[in-house]
Amino acid sequence: MQPDEFEEDTDRISARVAAEALIVDVGAFEGPLDLLLTLSRTQKVDLRQISILALAQQYLAFVEQAKALRLELAADYLVMAAWLAFLKSRLLLPPDPREAGPSGEELAAHLAFQLERLAAMREAAAKLMARDQLSRDFFARGITEDVQRVRRISYTATLLDLMQGYARIRTRDDFRPFVLDRQHVMTMEQALERMRHLIGFAGDWTDISSYLPDGWDADPQRRRSTTAATFAASLELAKEGKIEIRQGDTFAPIQIRKKEPRNG
């Protein structure tokens, strides 16, 4: 192997290694702007003099390589690639005077600004972290004395409070909130529940009054309540098709019977 060939080889290898290192490390970049900033370092010039055109080409080449290696690039890297391709064409082609919108130079200048700003923030962050830091380089008091909070509470009340308080007590008896007396009331839900169980045993017409629960017929109020509930429940069951209802005449006893399910 010739010495110069060898050298050429090592050059090529190191270049390839560098390129691949960049690619393999794609996960280490925090987005396309970070990648662009890293690529811009290879131009070895002040960020203000950077060639955005060259940078765009570098980036596009990087994306091409990544594709060749079948590395998956996040969408925003591809969006940036598309934008840089557009920028590149803007920069290369003579400006079309009829075309509105910013020129390639303006877009390039903004990108340069973004890169410079990001680089500046990086540097600022590094300077910040290099500062003396509390509990690392300088220290706060080790033995602290708590400030004792002596709480003194003073209570107040006005004469009005006093009189209103008294008025509240003295008028409490005339005032009773509206509460339904449930003890002597049967709800339709209760009656319905009851009848669903009983109806299965009733094959023939039966007076509705025989469905009234025991012990509810003595007191007139309870009797009224339970009759009404049972009647309402009967209507509900008839509506559901579970029973049939009939009444021979006005004020005649109301009779119900179980409805046989029809086949077919």
Add this chain to the structure above:
Amino acid sequence: MAKPQNDSLFDAPPMGEQERMVEAILFATADPVTVQDLIGRMPHGCDPAEALAYLRKRYEGRGVNVVRIGDAWAIRTAPDLGFLMQKEIVETRKLSRAAIETLAIVAYHQPVTRAEIEEIRGVSVSRGTIDQLIEMEWIRFGRRKMTPGRPVTFVVTQGFLDHFGLENARDLPGLKELRGAGLLENRPPPGTVPLGETEDDSADAGQSELFED
């Protein structure tokens, strides 16, 4: 002759620096520090005991002092400034509803026993409520009742009268006057705390109509 000693003397920082070091260590360390500790932490050849003496002198009469605690040293607040480490917070709170009602009953019905207060309020009166009112010096013990058990009674104090601008408890408006002043018309729904201010008269009227029959 004293060659080896010279070396270490040369190494050791000047006493002023040593004093600064001791100062910083005593300040930042969470526990009192022994001279042994200081020797271990300061550069070789230092004399922390001497530095401590200077530092102690420097803090004499200051707001904080260098004090010895057992065989260790610490910086502590000067004893005469301990009052700065206390902060008095005066909180003004409205008297609780239970206390106001109890107070009102004592004022209107005095002398009154605890059982009577409970009967009027319809709920038991906690020991704390009575204690609080006594501590505020708004009520005090009155004569014992000449009834079985000879229960103690409560009466309002002069302080109470002063606070509420009353000459005597009989000046308190009666029920009729309270009604006249519209104070009885305000019927708060049970369970709600707000008094007069938040009541809506018209809503009340509607409510009472519901129960009129």
Add this chain to the structure above:
Amino acid sequence: MAKPQNDSLFDAPPMGEQERMVEAILFATADPVTVQDLIGRMPHGCDPAEALAYLRKRYEGRGVNVVRIGDAWAIRTAPDLGFLMQKEIVETRKLSRAAIETLAIVAYHQPVTRAEIEEIRGVSVSRGTIDQLIEMEWIRFGRRKMTPGRPVTFVVTQGFLDHFGLENARDLPGLKELRGAGLLENRPPPGTVPLGETEDDSADAGQSELFED
């Protein structure tokens, strides 16, 4: 002659005493104390601001110094003595690069919205990054921006200033140079309709002119 003034002068302790009091209060706590706090804790008529000036001078060049942190004051060990405090070093959680950059951006650009941070870094800011910085009490929510959507902003805290030994946010390293170079500007990309969210009206006025055609 100066009779009425004499009264209050008589009430307030002499300045030397006030200095001692401020000294005691600052020594007693690890947290910065505001002048307002000092006024609240010291006897009526004291002038803690003046006492602080004396105290600060007194501790110049000592092992501990009186430092200003925003509108508060604290005593901290002199930075050159950090080597003595190996035992006191508190290992702080290692911050990610994203967190460090986000912190710097908040410090230099505050008040700054999340969208602006993302614009500067060119990448979205994960919720965890902001949360971590808030949890460390280095950044906090600032006022909402008066732009469409009224986005919240972030600013750095007193704790941040304390941690990095800054008197105030204007003392950030290189701040003036960055501002002079226009690198703290919020420049919208040319040709874009400014996104309401990322704009600051006043700054815009100046910036957008550059791109007006």
